[in-house]
Amino acid sequence: MAHVLSPNVLIRKLQNISDLTQSDIAILEGIPLSKRECRANEDIVREGERPTHSFVVLEGLVGSTKLTGDGKRQITSFFVPGDIPDLHGMHLSVLDCTFSSLARASLGFMRHDAMRAICDRHASIAAIFWRSTLIDAAIYREWVTNVGRRDAYTRMAHILCELIVRLHSMGVIKDHVANLPVTQAALADALGLSTVHVNRVLQELRRNGLIFTEGTRFHAVDWAGLVRAGDFDATYLHQRTAITF
Template sequence: MCPAFSSDVLIRKLRRVADISDDDAAALGGLTIQEKDVPANRDVLLEGDRPTNSFIVLDGVVCSYKHTGAGKRQITSFFVAGDLPDLHGIHLAVIDCSFSSMTPGRLGLIRHSALRSICEQRPRVATSFWRSTLIDAAIYREWVTNVGRRDAYARTAHMLCELIVRLRFAGRIEDHVADLPITQAALGDAVGLSPVHVNRTLQALRGDGLIATSGTKLRALDWPGLVQAGEFDPTYLHLNDPDVAF
């Protein structure tokens, strides 16, 4: 258990989305956060679970997903360092989707009782949590538009733009170079394409000079071009430092 490191990640994230005072930060620093290492592709929570904790992503990438009756997986969001994927579990007793680690990472578990207590005592902390869940909802809306109305080329470019911006915002990458150890199958589950179609689409993006890949590294060679290809507008991410997107 390393509460200092864990709370630093939480405080940094909340300060990026809301006004947190030093006193609020000190109160957050006093939360007991139990750290847990997770390997890649490990379920963290399953649909139907009734957890007594919420978790913060301290490192790595986590996804939320749903399965169809035929067993097909639809990834509904990615979460990076500082994100609180199941914060809504404070008020909703049953988890209505599943969460899985996409990469090796580390999570921080916080008891619901502690989160409710700090929200009651610290209104600005409660507001920051509320704002965080509203941003998550905005991301869901954008994903619905992306999967439902953009073609394969645009939706893949859009997804890459979002991941790069969110990882930059979380301080996990510099410039527009990202280490994205996410399989093409997982990317396909996020954008509603088969792995073969994802592979062809990535080849097209490389062929147009927009991206370069080497192993798990992805570089945006032409960031304005990738943004245009994906019709990407970071407004829905509600960044308090919009320059991080460019």
């Protein structure tokens, strides 16, 4: 069943990265979408598919993934509420990666033909979507640097800083405390580490007084220390308002 997009996380996300006029907001709110609930670890769209929709994450956590020939998984980005992970699929005939829910997720699917028609009529909306995909590309570049040139301890601190900033901008985090239902296996696949190594690094971050975890509850106890440990600079997220804690 199709619904009309009401004021929601998509509007907030785009306001974080672009100047939206009231006209822009009204147009975005008018985009019809179909809602879908996903279990954890469920493929949403798969590599090789020819999608007719793009989706926005309404709740939960989604990852873009690639598999090697021998079945090893690399997570190439995390997507939080407000993100449109496969927006580029509107212009590519076939997907070159798989998008999977990493936790229970609520998604809203938007038809490509409707989105293209809106972009054709409204240059400002096309520019907003273009900016969003450029920022996704900036995040990919930072992840390549993280996995390729930082040690395991710094990698982990960096990815935690990124998640905190992105979730904070969406109002999901307060006082450095969040529910992060991401498994150690997913962190391992995102950071190019084994799950055993992930566990050791998380323990080291705890021992150093930077983080506290209890189940899926995550607390950045020493935010400044975590930023230093992660060699983290949020510039690549291109958010309009700097995050201050």
